[in-house]
Amino acid sequence: MVTAMNQSITDGEVLFGNDSSIVNLTAHRINPAHHYHDGPPNPTWITIGQFKQVLDAIVDRADVHLTLDDGFASDVEIALPLLLERGLTAEFFVLAGRLGEPGRLDHEGVRQLVSSGMSIGSHGWMHRDWRRLDERQASQELGDARQVLAEITGQPVDAVAVPFGSYDRTVLRRLRQARITRVYTSDGGRARRDSWLQPRTSLRYDLDLAWITRVLDSTPSGKQRLRTAAARLVKRLR
Ligand SMILES: [Zn+2]
Known part of the structure; x- marks a missing residue:
């Protein structure tokens, strides 16, 4: 167990306070509302004001990657113009099977992101839990989704963000077999820039400047580091 955990750390997927490490952030839906009366319908939905706060905090940070x-x-309607105003880019993980649904991106929106200098990755077909796919669903989530996005963008789509x-272990094996070059999770913490598995931290409805500062500048203690590494190891062995 100890040996395996050391391997997981030296794998280069968990590094902190190192020059080559980055912070990956994830935004979801951005709402025009200034505040929520009874909390948001989903804890990952943030307001325009909160999104601007994050962008202003990362504008000079080469060690932050926004997804x-x-x-x-x-x-397209909210994030893209705010990114462009600040000269920032981001990577958008799109659900291929939901394109064109009300409130979602359509093909034209995806193309607009690309022509504005943004990157497109796959978030699968319809936001299924990738741990519970039969073979047909796996081929739709990992194969078809990528192909559709590649056709729309005219570029290979080789990075994925894992739904939820x-x-x-099975999910990671399928992704390696599919020759996915980068896998974004939601495990939190800093990531090594060149690592295959990229942990991210989700922006939440209750984020404020103190939270942003903590996420961008904290160097976790050795204890937290081991805990994070152990949690990721368990997921990979499961
Ligand atoms: Zn998602």
Whole structure:
């Protein structure tokens, strides 16, 4: 167990306070509302004001990589102009099977992101839990989704963000077999820039400047580091 855990750390997937480490952030839907009266319908939905706060905090940070999941229409309508204003880029993980649904991106929206200098990755077909796929679903989630996005963008789509951040050994094996070059999870913590598995931290409805500062600048203690590494190891062995 100890040997395996050491391997997991030296794998280069968990590094902190190192020059080559980065922080991956994930936004989901961005709402025009300024505040929520009874909390948001989903804890990962944030307001425009919160999104701007995050962008302003990362504008000079080469060690922060911003991703947006789920392919909401707010990617193009809200996020894109705010990114461009600040000279920032982001990576958008789109649900291929939901394109064109109300409130979601359509083909034209995806193309607009690409022509504006943004990157497109796959978030699968319809946001299934990738730990519970039969073979037909696996081929739709990992194969078809990527192919559809590649056709729309005219570029290979080789990176994925795992829906719900839910993965296990089988999911990772399928992704390696599919020659996915980068896998984004939701495990939190810093990541090594060149690592295959990239942990991310989700933006939440209750984020404020103190939270942003903590996420961007904290160097976790040795204890936290081991705990995070152990949690990831368990997922990969499961
Ligand atoms: Zn998602």
